[in-house]
Amino acid sequence: MKNYKRGRFARRILLVLIVLIGIAYLNRVTILQKIVSIGAQSQVVNLEKQSSTPTQTDELASLNYSGQTVVEINNNQPIFNKKELQFQQDGWQKLSSLDWLGRPQVANALLNQKLMPPSQKYKARERLTIKTPGYHAIKTGTNNTDWLYNRSHLIGYQFTGLNNEGRNLITGTRQLNADSRVNAKSMVTYETEVADYLHQSTDHYVRYQVTPVYKNVELVPRGVHMMAQSNDGTLKFNIYVFNVQDGWQINYLNGKAKRSE
Template structure:
C-alpha cells in the first residue's frame, strides 16, 4: 500500500459492479453471495472505489473461509507475507477476470505471480462459483440449486403429462367415435348426415376437456400421481376401443 494511504481510514465501498445483486445465503452478517471483489487487493493499492479494479465475485471466489479452501485472499496473503519479509522483495503480479461473450459476471479469475528470487511463484485459476448456487453470469441473478432442480422436475412433469393428455384425448376421441358407430350398427341408424353432428360434438368435447387439463397443469394444479392416473385411463380406453372394434368388424 502506498505510504500516503497506509494510515488513512478505509473509505466506504460505494461502486456497484456490473451484475452485482444483494443476495443473502444465510443468517450471519457475512453470508452474502456476492462481494465487490478487488482484482489487485486493497492491501496493495489502498484504493477501495476504483471501478477498473472491481468485479462481481462470489464469497467463495473472494475470501473463502472454509478449511483448506483456496480463494483470491489465499494468494494475496502469500504475496503480502513475502513482501513483508524484506524491503528488497518485490513481486510481478497479474490478475485477469475471465468473461464469456457479453456476460456481466466473470466466470473466474486468472492469477499469476513471481517473486524476484523465485521463492514465490504461482499460476492459478479461481472459479467464480458458490457451492449450492446456480449463477446466471449474463446478468448476475442466482438461485439455490435445489430450487433449480425442483423447477426442472416440475417442468419435465408438465411436459410428460401434456404428452399423455394428447395421447389420452386422441384415444378418447376414437373410443367415442367407435361407440357411436356401434350404436348406429345396433339400432340400424343410417350413416351420413346424422353422424356428422355427433362427430363434431365429440371432438369439441375432447378439445374442451383437453384445454381444461392443460390450464390446470399451467396453473400448477398437478397431483403427484397424475401421470399414473392418465396412463391407467389411457389403457382402459384402449381396451374399450379394441372391444368396440371387434364388435364392429
C-alpha cells in the same frame, strides 16, 4: 412554405432518431442480453466457436467447476516474458480501461512495500460504493454478513490502497474472494502469500497480474486468472479461481442467482 414544412419535418425525424439512438446506447447491455437469451444457436452465444484458435482466456472460460475452487495453470508456472519481468526500483500498477459493457479487464502491477497503504488500525478503509457489473445484494443466510457476492478487488487493497475504483472491482462470490471454510483456497490465499513475502523486505518485488475471465457478453466473470513471480524467484504461481458458490446457481449473464435444487 413547402420547403419550410419539409425542413421542419426532417428536423423532427432527426431528433427522434437521435433520441432512439441515445436510448439504445444507454440500454445496450439489456438489449444484447435479450438477444443472447433467444437460444443457444444465437451467433452471439456461440462467438467463441467461430474462432479456430481459442485464446487461453477462452479456454479458461470453458472450464467446468468440479468442486475444486482453485486449479493450477501451466503446472503453476507463470508465463511472464522477459520484458514483463523487468524489476525496476519503483513499483507500479496499471489498470485496463473498462470494455464497452463496462467490465473490468486485466490488471497488472509490480508490487513492493512502498505501494502498500497504512495499516487499517491507523486509517480506516473507506466503504465500497461502486456497483460492479452484474452485482446483486443476495443473502446466503440469516446472518446479515452472509452475502453471495462481494465487490472483489483485482489488485488487492493491501497492495496499493486502491479501493473505490471501477476498473479494479468485479462481482465475485464469497467463495472466490475469501472462502472461510477450513483448508479452502480462494483469492485471499494467494494475496496473503504475496503480502507476507513483501513484508519480509523492502527489496522484495512481485510482478503481479490478475485477469477476470468472461464468457461472451456475460457481466459476471466465470473466474479469475492470477499470476505472480518475485524478483528472487522464490514466490511464483499461475492459478485460476472459479467464480462459484457451492449450493447456488449463478446466471453469469446478469448476475441473478438462486439456490441449487
